[in-house]
Amino acid sequence: MSMTVKILYFAALRERLDRAEERLDLPPGVATAGALxxxxxxxxxxxxxxxxxxxxxxxxxQRMGGADTPLADGDEVAFFPPVTGG
Numbered sequence: 001m002s003m004t005v006k007i008l009y010f011a012a013l014r015e016r017l018d019r020a021e022e023r024l025d026l027p028p029g030v031a032t033a034g035a036l037x038x039x040x041x042x043x044x045x046x047x048x049x050x051x052x053x054x055x056x057x058x059x060x061x062q063r064m065g066g067a068d069t070p071l072a073d074g075d076e077v078a079f080f081p082p083v084t085g086g
Contacts, residue, residue: 003025003073005036010080013056016049026071033058033077034067055082 003026009010014035030039037058041050059078060069071077 003031003071004074005071005074006076007036007040008076008078010078011083013049013053013079013081016046018046030069032058032067033065033069033071036071036077037067037079050079053081056080057082 004023005026006023008021008075009017009019030036037050041048057080061076
């Protein structure tokens, strides 16, 4: 049974990837936020930013999560770099 998630990209990450969102059918074995991050980074090129950005944050269904946060069909996953201000 396949799972589909909506992925949102914010701030500098959105600019680097040249997209704000996408829908993705998760391949077998991608069942956590960390596995999704690694899968997307595996696309290469600009996508490697998902592993090179320090302190990249992830939220699943608008709740902060971590690499081990499980994913379910229909989830919304957001990736965003830390925000600095002053």
